[in-house]
Amino acid sequence: MEQRLLGARFRYLNEQLYTCTSREAARLFQNGPGWNGRAGGAEGLPQPPRHPRGGPWQVPLEDESVDVAVFCLALMGTNLQEILEEANRVLKLGGTLMVAEVASRFEDTRAFINAMAQLGFKSVSK
Known part of the structure; x- marks a missing residue:
């Protein structure tokens, strides 16, 4: 189940990155808990x-x-x-x-x- 949730989170992140500017994407990585692999323990997601x-x-x-x-x-x-x-x-x-x-x-x-x-x-x- 944990792997499925991680996959869903990754797909959500991907969709966000395709539909916003680079500036907005940088803010997502800086402010979103779990986006950068450290804040929310989402190991395996790309580092900004x-x-x-x-x-x-x-x-x-x-x-x-x-x-x-x-x-x-x-x-x-x-x-x-x-x-x-x-x-x-x-x-x-x-x-x-x-x-x-x-x-x-x-x-x-x-x-x-x-x-x-x-x-x-x-x-x-x-």
Whole structure:
């Protein structure tokens, strides 16, 4: 029964993360009892990342410092534009952004690809 409850909690957390912004997700991890594996004893749930810069979608990397950025089942949240802009910021000129997501993650896949194109990314394969 305990395992089933943990699974339900994880599914609930997942749904919350997909339907809120990164800022709201960070608040859930900070304020929600049992969300971070420590406050409520929910071992096995992911730990929230620490972000020393301005927002929870920002990574502690210098501008144009990486050759490849990868999002693998990680594009959670409703602020995808900000997340893509952050990837664009840390990528070197001519760098590669790889996205591995299930198509159902996006309400409109074409809109997502267009948002990437507006940042200068081109879709090589889908």
